[in-house]
Amino acid sequence: MTRRTVRIAMNGVTGRMGHRQHLVRSLLAIREQGGLDLGDGEVLWPEPVLVGRRERALREIAERHGLTEWTTDLDAVLADDRTDIYFDAQVTSARAAALGGAIAAGKHVYTEKPTATDLAGALELARLARAAGVKHGVVQDKLFLPGLRKLKRLVDGGFFGEILSVRGEFGYWVFEGDWQEAQRPSWNYRAEDGGGIAVDMLPHWDYVLHELFGRVTAVTAHVTTHIPRRRDERGEPYRATADDAAYAILQLEGGAVAQINSSWAVRVHRDELVEFQVDGTHGSAVAGLRECRVQHRSTTPRPVWDPDLPATHAFREQWQPVPDNAAFDNGFKTQWELFLRHVARDEPFRWDLLAGARGVQLAELALRSSAEGRRHDVPELSL
Template sequence: MTDDRRPQARTAPRVLKIAMNGVTGRMGLRQHLLRSILPIRDEGGLQLADGSRVQLEPVLVGRNEAKLAELAERHKISAWTTDVDEVLADPSVDVFFDAALTTLRYDLLRRAIGAGKHVFTEKPTADTLDQAVDLARLARGAGITAGVVHDKVYLPGLIKLRRLVEEGFFGRMLSLRGEFGYWVFDGTTQPAQRPSWNYRAEDGGGIVTDMFCHWNYVLENVIGPVRSVTAKAVTHLPERRDEQGRPYAATADDAAYAIFECETPDGDRVIAQINSSWTVRVHRDELVEFQVDGTAGSAVAGLHRCVAQQRSQTPMPVWNPDLAPDGSKDQDFRAQWLEVPANARLDNGFRVQWEEFLRDLLAGRPHRYDLLSAARGVQLAQLGLASSAQRRTLDVPELAL
């Protein structure tokens, strides 16, 4: 039986108007406006399968009138507003996008869905799991196309890693190890490169809330659903300075050390260990790297590169603490891995997902990364914090609408 609550196909408009809330912030500006929507607009619009194009018309939404006006003038954008209600009441606005404060997101998305807008949003989608699931139910009932930003699986390194999974390169997958993070200055000698609210729990900050939403969809994409979590969340730097140089108590976690148990489509259990930190100095090729080990091969993927080593090409290292590395082929471990080629043009991951979401919208079909997938990310973050507080492993129940 056909579910008539699903998005319905409609005649593609020549112009798609997208209200973009939070574009004065770092992520909303750089990745979504400057590197996604504006390039598509400036190249003549989104090209569809039949060769036709649909132009995009952004409407900038935010709280700072001066910043919005300057941004609109600089990038030749005709419409901007500080009035969200005006945008939601405008029947010519097709899509509501949100990249503003997480603490305000649930209410904004709920109102946008109620106004009949398609929604595309950053994550987490809500402060609580109940709210995140409620959004998914509302979107399903409204018959709109809803999507959540899952940018990392659209990046070259993760695309290559996923291709190895689909080709059966790993044999039986055994484990995944991930390292993410960098040093975020505390504001005393150098200004912090992240906003201060990220380090205040009362404002929705914390690395678990921020990053476990990412790790959930990455693990689902590479291995399969997360079935349990064991986590330790800590605040290594208890005091920081805000944008005005004033000291404040850092009440949110700035590092998390977690073990996830995931299930493959074949029913195997794979252990994934991921360290996330804003208090670590980078000594790796990229800011985030994932190593997957299997019986038939291993691979290491970052955001852009991916290298692999097959079972038949695996050397036999011998542990000898009395011999220092001499630079020989036998001891140059990085040189023993082969680069995984892209074999295709791989554009900016945010833009690629925007294009996929908009094509789904225009075709009247659901987006594969919907608000329920976002709810699973919120669920994992909450369970991660609970695991840390209770000092025990917690199961991850399956979510359903």
């Protein structure tokens, strides 16, 4: 076996997602397994270079994980010929400029979403990457979760017959910061910093729907701020200028309709923080992050509406679990491995910056739909 090092500038690892999912549970996990076996006698060894604004935090993370390279000088690491890949998990408002700089420096880019604060910026990044001839990818982690992989298996196997509708529920109560500390950073609630649940979550739902059920062709949405005042990390009060809930009705190519609610102001009464119910002529399924349960038409009960009598059906007990049938690795790590193979061996990778732009487009049109009070068609994107 020969070992080939790939040097990855990781910008944003002082944040929760960049640190836990991308550094620790993805790249460091790949190192712990001995690198990424490319299957032809070569092993790819990821070498992270931690990038950020807070020197002390970068040094502490590097020392904790036995890493030797970190810097607050993004331009320097992009100018370094040894750097192969630039990864971005910064706040949304800083992302497009950094990605554009990395592309201009000839680096392959892999990034969290949304890729930009507006569709024009997202499309420009895709055009720049194509013109530069660099590899580019966008994190679309929900596709690699066990629950949605089981759901995809049902779709591919024809379990549903004609798919009629998809209903999604996502969210949880984020504390306001007054009597309990908030679970999300305060910038998420400031529009001027790129915050808002619509721009955060609708790009996720776009790729989930696109990959499993069909392209979104129209959107009607109501986007709102339920909690207008919060307290930040220092306990200081601030006005929430970004939305904390988005309710969307989405028309899908082929005729199915999706209804997806996203909220940071909802208390959870479901088995997982996100669940999708898919109903078809031959069967239905409910999938979360890990589990998926089904009900075929041959086992569908016959409830009768009668508000004057107690319910006689234990409805949740009438569904069967979908077996794992495989070992599921961390979803972020799985997509990192696919992207590294794309860079090293030019293997297919369809979750690129154009796919990322599609998610930005849906969020932008949902916000416009809410502001104007009307339905908007979603044009198909191309470069």
